[in-house]
Amino acid sequence: MDKSRMIGIVALCLLLVLPATVSAIGVSGTKYMGSITPGGTDTHTMTVSLGSEENPTDLMVEVYGFGQNMDQGYSALNPADDVNPYSARSFITLDNSSFHLEPGTAKSINAKISVPANAGPGGRYALIYIHALPGKGQSFTTAVLVPVLITITGTTPTVTxxxxxxxxxxxxxxxxxxxxxxxxxxxxxxxxxxxxxxxxxxxxxxxxxxxxxxxxxxxxxxxxxxxxxxxxxxxxxxxxxxxxxxxxxxxxxxxxxxxxxxxxxKANYIPPVTESSITLTPQGGGTLISPDGRFSVLFPQGAVLGDGVVTLKPYAKDKLEPAPANAKPGATCFEITGLTGLLSKDATVKVTYSADDLAAAGGDASQLKLSYFDAAQGAWVILPTQVNTQDMTLTTTTNRMGVWAVMVSSSTGVGSPASASTKASLPAVLSIVALAVTAIIVGSTARQRK
Structure with a gap:
């Protein structure tokens, strides 16, 4: 992951964990798309506003190169990194690059775009970065990228x-x-x-x-x-x-x-489990079963204290928490949602293991165990599991649901907690705040062209 992308993700996280310290700015004129002849000029006006309930804020406006992440999102490039021959960064001058806003006020910024007379064909591109600076008790502030997409008039674009x-x-x-x-x-x-x-x-x-x-x-x-x-x-x-x-x-x-x-x-491919649901009531039990029959959960009567919908969902293996030291994950994992807390009576979970699960166990099916991740303990719980090699099934009982996986392990019980290196503590996140001030948050919505 490149640095600008990483900073952007940290910024978004901080907006969630520090809502009381964020100054939210509003911007109009969040994109320029225009045609300019070689030697010609144009002006793009952006208006930055601050809500009446926000903190007084100092802001900066800067011009950067037009970078792009692999996920297609835009990222600002410093001048030293902006080597794209189609850059328009040097074409743009701002009439105001820093200013102060009081709550309920607004300020307009004009970006003058001057295309050189010898500009070649096609398009030219830059990003205008508008961001508030921390201060007056603020820990973090929002930012907006304004894409600038210029078409050089009278030239033939090459679209390849x-x-x-x-x-x-x-x-x-x-x-x-x-x-x-x-x-x-x-x-x-x-x-x-x-x-x-x-x-x-x-x-x-x-x-x-x-x-x-x-x-x-x-x-x-x-x-x-x-x-x-x-x-x-x-x-x-x-x-x-x-x-x-x-x-x-x-x-x-x-x-x-x-x-x-x-x-x-290499071996017959089985697709991910298809999502399925069941409605449970205290008066009656029921069996939640996947459409292909590979997964089932039998809830006895009285297992729940109130009505609710329980859902079996696919779960990506690469999103699993790290396995404990005495185990390693097989290929099968899934999630059961809709239940909070413990069941009043144990449910029976039955899973058909795959050839890939067996291969992970070195061909020894007795090593395969069903396990769930206990978020409260930050650890996997490996359950005693009945193995039926005739129909390739694993069966266990438990009063807990959540994220499940087939584990390869010779023992059962609560595994060691997930490695501390994989968990980001709040103090560690807060220590990044100073770096995150330069974070880029795209201002357009997902319903519009960016």
Whole structure:
């Protein structure tokens, strides 16, 4: 993760944990999109306002290069890092770069954009960064990026892109298959609303379906590289080799680039569990079972004290808390939500383990255990588990739900808590505040073009 992206994430977290110390600024004119002839000028006006209930605030306005993260979000580039030949950073001058706002007041900033007479074809790009400075009891303040996208009038834009990498994530039973496509804008002009379409086909070229991203809300800037992630909802796949074809399309369907790779399935692939729910009442029990029958939870009568909907959901293995020292995770994990606290009576949890779970145990099914993560203790609880090698099932009883996983372990009980290095304490987070002042928070909403 690059530094600007990391700082942006910290900033968003701090907005949640320090609501009483945040000064929220409002900005109009949060994007410039205009056409300017070589040698011509234009002016973009932004108005920064402070709510009547906010703290008095000092603000700064700065011009940066137009960077872009792999997730397509925008990031500000310092002058030393802004080496893009399509940069407009040097074209922009501000009539006011620092000012003070009292609650309930506003200030306008004019950005003069001067395009050199020898400007080449296509587009030019920069970001205007408006941010409040800490002070007067504030620990952190909001910030807004204003994208500047200039079209050089009278020139012909080149709209091209190249897929520089296509990768397929690990194929594991019960986990989604992730296809990641990396695209570089190789032209001289930006494009919006790109779509990534992925097709998976067998050896006879029979497709299992087309899977696509939603149209991107971000512009892809010339010279920048972004990624698209598609998770094909594939059903059971027999072992074998498959072809994965990836296309990135412009709005309207024009293909920017296409690339394919091989998906190798070593053992029959089983898709993630499909979400399912059951309504429980104190008067009656019930069985929550996945549509494919691989997961089930039997709740006896009187297990709950009030009516409620309990849901079985898929859970990504890479989001699991670290396993204890005496265990390692298998391939299967899932989540049961809708219950708070303990059950009045133990439920019976039954899971069909996969070939990947067995492989993780070195072929010794007796090492497979069902476990849940106890958030209060910050540790996994590995439960006594009955193993049936005939139907490949694991069964246990418990009065706790939450996040579950098949663990490989020779023992049961509460495992060691998750490593302290994986947990960020509040003091540690607060120590980053000084660095986070330069965080970038994109000001446009997800319903608009960025």
């Amino acid at each position: 892109g190249s897929i520089t990498n296509l990768s397929v994530g690990e194929v594991t039973a019960g986990q989604p298959i992730t296809v990641t496509t990396t695209l570089k804008n190789t032209g001289n002009y930006h494009y919006y609303h790109t779509v990534n379409t992925v097709t998976v086909s067998d050896a006879n070229n029979n497709p299992f379906g087309n899977f696509s991203t939603q149209p991107s809300i971000y512009a892809v800037i010339p010279g920048n590289t972004v990624q698209y992630t598609v998770t094909p909802k594939l059903q059971n796949l027999p072992a074998g080799n498959y072809t994965v074809d990836s296309k990135v399309l412009l709005e309207g369907g024009t293909v920017l680039d296409e690339k394919n790779t091989t998906l190798s399935v």
